[in-house]
Amino acid sequence: MTAVHQVRVLLALRWKMLRSVKARLAVVAGMGVAAGLILGVATVAGSLSREFEQGATVLLPALLATFIVLAVVGGLAAGGGTEIIPAGQLITYPISPRAIYLGSVALAPLNFAWAAQIVVLVGMVVYLATPRSAAPLGVLLLLTFAGTSTALGLAVSWFIVGIRQNQVGRWVTTSLGLLTVAVAILAALTGVLRALIENPLLINLAQSLTRPLSATALGWFAALALLSVTAATLGSQACNWSLRRRDVPTGTQDSRRHLRRNPKSSAWRETVAVDRGSVWRSRPIRRGLVLMGLAPGVAAAVSAVGWEDLVVLPPLVAAGAALLFAINVLSLDGPGALWLESTPRSPALALASKAWVSGEVVLFTVACSMLVITVALGPPQQPRLALTLALSMAVGVVWAVALALRRSVRTPNKADLQSARDTPGPPAAMLAHAVRLTTFAIVPGVGFTLLLVAGPWWLLLVFAAGMLGLAALHVRHTWQDWSRPAWRALVVTRVARG
Numbered sequence: 270m271t272a273v274h275q276v277r278v279l280l281a282l283r284w285k286m287l288r289s290v291k292a293r294l295a296v297v298a299g300m301g302v303a304a305g306l307i308l309g310v311a312t313v314a315g316s317l318s319r320e321f322e323q324g325a326t327v328l329l330p331a332l333l334a335t336f337i338v339l340a341v342v343g344g345l346a347a348g349g350g351t352e353i354i355p356a357g358q359l360i361t362y363p364i365s366p367r368a369i370y371l372g373s374v375a376l377a378p379l380n381f382a383w384a385a386q387i388v389v390l391v392g393m394v395v396y397l398a399t400p401r402s403a404a405p406l407g408v409l410l411l412l413t414f415a416g417t418s419t420a421l422g423l424a425v426s427w428f429i430v431g432i433r434q435n436q437v438g439r440w441v442t443t444s445l446g447l448l449t450v451a452v453a454i455l456a457a458l459t460g461v462l463r464a465l466i467e468n469p470l471l472i473n474l475a476q477s478l479t480r481p482l483s484a485t486a487l488g489w490f491a492a493l494a495l496l497s498v499t500a501a502t503l504g505s506q507a508c509n510w511s512l513r514r515r516d517v518p519t520g521t522q523d524s525r526r527h528l529r530r531n532p533k534s535s536a537w538r539e540t541v542a543v544d545r546g547s548v549w550r551s552r553p554i555r556r557g558l559v560l561m562g563l564a565p566g567v568a569a570a571v572s573a574v575g576w577e578d579l580v581v582l583p584p585l586v587a588a589g590a591a592l593l594f595a596i597n598v599l600s601l602d603g604p605g606a607l608w609l610e611s612t613p614r615s616p617a618l619a620l621a622s623k624a625w626v627s628g629e630v631v632l633f634t635v636a637c638s639m640l641v642i643t644v645a646l647g648p649p650q651q652p653r654l655a656l657t658l659a660l661s662m663a664v665g666v667v668w669a670v671a672l673a674l675r676r677s678v679r680t681p682n683k684a685d686l687q688s689a690r691d692t693p694g695p696p697a698a699m700l701a702h703a704v705r706l707t708t709f710a711i712v713p714g715v716g717f718t719l720l721l722v723a724g725p726w727w728l729l730l731v732f733a734a735g736m737l738g739l740a741a742l743h744v745r746h747t748w749q750d751w752s753r754p755a756w757r758a759l760v761v762t763r764v765a766r767g
Contacts, residue, residue, distance in 0.1 A: 344426025431511030562637030581714030584665030
């Protein structure tokens with residue numbers, strides 16, 4: 270059985286695991302919405318005037334560079350790539366490393382960040398295409414570039430994951446990662462980063478995307494096709510090498526000595542300490558939070574945008590951080606959830622502790638992201654802008670935690686979050702959570718952006734109060750569900766046993 274056939278079998282098995290008609294319809298509807306969104310953006314972009322052609326031409330190479338960077342970052346955040354089915358469930362089956370790698374490539378479009386970038390790039394290519402009738406060829410070249418970049422990014426990710434399978438490798442990659450971030454920030458401050466983005470190769474690719482009937486575009490088609498085959502070969506080898514190295518899952522290093530910590534002074538502090546430890550002991554969560562804290566700042570420096578354009582960013586970063594674990598935060602208790610439910614612990618204490626830990630982790634990620642952007646761009650100079658950014662951060666964090674807590678109680682899953690590629694839900698569910706969280710996160714971001722441009726300063730406070738009130742309603746509905754013993758028993762059973 271070839272690797273491609275194995276991927277088809279695994280995808281079919283994943284489809285059969287969606288046992289309810291409602292879940293299958295949701296997946297099909299999600300794919301239809303994504304296709305309709307791309308088609309709609311292309312239609313609107315094709316009908317616009319050429320008023321902003323010069324600015325779009327300058328921005329397109331930066332967007333292409335950002336896509337390449339985020340292809341690597343996305344693979345690293347997923348521990349090499351998203352799995353069609355968790356490896357622990359396939360350990361007795363002869364699934365080849367090449368199939369695992371190709372499966373991660375096939376699932377890349379289910380990443381909402383990947384899909385969002387494609388939507389923006391399709392709009393840019395259609396808007397700049399000359400002639401407009403040749404735009405479909407430009408989009409085809411763009412998709413070829415996206416597939417090649419994704420394959421290369423995942424190949425690099427699997428190689429780095431393989432290096433990090435021992436202590437020395439983790440020290441080396443962590444040091445190189447911090448050095449890369451420092452160099453990128455320094456390059457952004459000195460203007461070198463912008464010069465690297467505006468290199469002849471990226472500019473030539475951008476011109477080929479907008480002039481797909483040229484001979485240069487045909488050359489790019491051939492080069493990207495050859496590069497994609499090379500990337501698939503290298504990625505399969507890197508995946509094979511990485512999976513053959515010793516992988517120490519989180520919490521299995523039993524040979525180390527652990528000192529018993531002192532008990533906390535109250536049940537609240539004890540519960541929060543346990544939940545906080547459950548978050549930070551997980552490798553996929555730690556890796557994702559670090560990348561979520563750094564990637565937006567680097568992307569902002571690459572794009573050379575101003576603070577006024579970044580008001581929408583804090584809610585989006587908060588949604589991304591919540592997507593790492595908070596959408597299924599009750600799964601942190603694991604099999605111990607059944608034992609905890611049998612103890613005389615208040616249900617309100619358990620839910621409030623999860624909400625508190627989710628809030629502090631999401632706030633930490635957003636603060637790190639804004640700190641990186643501040644280093645790259647400098648602090649905002651206008652008091653009104655600083656107030657808007659602060660309100661956007663506060664509302665974004667509370668909004669993301671409230672929505673994620675709602676999903677945790679309404680749609681729980683069993684998720685160990687120990688292996689480097691564990692996620693709090695299956696791929697289709699993660700896509701649905703990503704769409705839902707991002708859609709709701711855009712509301713406060715866009716609202717604050719519009720009020721920054723027009724409207725009195727006090728209207729910012731009114732809008733923030735309204736959004737916090739809506740978040741409080743979500744929390745109230747969540748508590749009503751959680752306080753029902755029958756529903757709470759169902760949630761606890763699902764996160765403990767599946």
